[in-house]
Amino acid sequence: MLEINVKKRLGQLVLNARLTIPGQGITGIFGISGSGKSSLINLVSGLIHPDEGNIRLNDRTLIDTANNICLAPNQRNIGYVFQDARLFPHYSVKGNLCYGIKRFNQQEFNRIVRLLGIEHLLARYPLTLSGGEKQRVAIGRALLSNPEMLLMDEPLSALDLPRKRELLAYLEKLSQEINIPILYVTHSLDELFRLADFVVLLDEGKVAAFDSLENLWQSPLFEPWQEQGQKSAVLSLPILSHNFSYKMTALLLGEQQLWVKLLNGDEGKTVRICIRSTDVSIMLTVPEKTSIRNILSGKIITLLPKGNQVDVKIALGKDEIWASVSTWAAEELQLQIGQSVYAQIKAVSVM
Numbered sequence: 001m002l003e004i005n006v007k008k009r010l011g012q013l014v015l016n017a018r019l020t021i022p023g024q025g026i027t028g029i030f031g032i033s034g035s036g037k038s039s040l041i042n043l044v045s046g047l048i049h050p051d052e053g054n055i056r057l058n059d060r061t062l063i064d065t066a067n068n069i070c071l072a073p074n075q076r077n078i079g080y081v082f083q084d085a086r087l088f089p090h091y092s093v094k095g096n097l098c099y100g101i102k103r104f105n106q107q108e109f110n111r112i113v114r115l116l117g118i119e120h121l122l123a124r125y126p127l128t129l130s131g132g133e134k135q136r137v138a139i140g141r142a143l144l145s146n147p148e149m150l151l152m153d154e155p156l157s158a159l160d161l162p163r164k165r166e167l168l169a170y171l172e173k174l175s176q177e178i179n180i181p182i183l184y185v186t187h188s189l190d191e192l193f194r195l196a197d198f199v200v201l202l203d204e205g206k207v208a209a210f211d212s213l214e215n216l217w218q219s220p221l222f223e224p225w226q227e228q229g230q231k232s233a234v235l236s237l238p239i240l241s242h243n244f245s246y247k248m249t250a251l252l253l254g255e256q257q258l259w260v261k262l263l264n265g266d267e268g269k270t271v272r273i274c275i276r277s278t279d280v281s282i283m284l285t286v287p288e289k290t291s292i293r294n295i296l297s298g299k300i301i302t303l304l305p306k307g308n309q310v311d312v313k314i315a316l317g318k319d320e321i322w323a324s325v326s327t328w329a330a331e332e333l334q335l336q337i338g339q340s341v342y343a344q345i346k347a348v349s350v351m
């Protein structure tokens, strides 16, 4: 667990953060440029110091201005991965990986190297590596120092799209296999969707919100990042079963099934999906024959008129989705709050 309670003036901006971040999973630090994301993790790493306040990691005080405690960055036991890999050019990949190791453990070394797919690069030098390979080595180096926490400051931002995708896949695997918390600075929604369990939303140096992505997505604070004029729901759902003949996977949505294209993963594994309001239509009865596989029963909980359309929030058990219908259709169907309806879902994006 990381407890942050700090104040820091940075030019015109005052960073004022009070937060408790869980001891595992990836917490995305999100917000527009200049909101204080990098400064927040630099305070945790010890690269900058707060004007006042304290930071504690797993009951260890990293800094406490009131009691004159301030651990140097190398005493904090925190790994840091920057936008650029910052490898030592005169060391081989193996030399770079071993740089921060206090006690070499061959098994752990092999595990991390395998996890990041860099076995074949060990004898090479940084100059001969691609951007994505360099970042994987930088992540390996940070992990091999056996940190209690990993900080990542836009680790994908210097990479082109194919390398980004490649590294994202490694980061996803990493998040499932290592047990330390990761603070991940990004302004990419895509990375947030793929990686973040929790999100800190920073706004002009203040913590505007801290919650799961699924909850934050519903908050008005997130509206600037959503597609204009369109509502959507982000849900985390467990895999229920696979239908290999039809290449489809069933997810459990409340007590109903939601079919998506065939996914990798065992039953019970959680998958994050997005359903856009324009991909959902509403019916009052179940159609007898339809090509749409996903017709789920729910209850209307919100009606939001907007121009000549109405956004309708439908509860499906504890989960909620949006449907956009024309005012004409809403009037004809006499939609009202509390009404039982069927939501016909035409498309689901899997993150």
Ligand SMILES: Nc1ncnc2c1ncn2[C@@H]1O[C@H](COP(=O)(O)OP(=O)(O)OP(=O)(O)O)[C@@H](O)[C@H]1O
Pocket (backbone or CB within 6 Å): 010, 011, 012, 013, 031, 032, 033, 034, 035, 036, 037, 038, 039, 040, 187
């Ligand atoms: N040492 C400093 N002196 C003065 N101003 C600073 C200092 N460090 C940061 N700032 C300012 O504080 C603000 C927050 O900077 P920071 O780099 O933390 O933002 P960010 O959210 O990470 O931005 P970006 O997404 O563009 O990287 C910026 O306006 C920056 O100019």
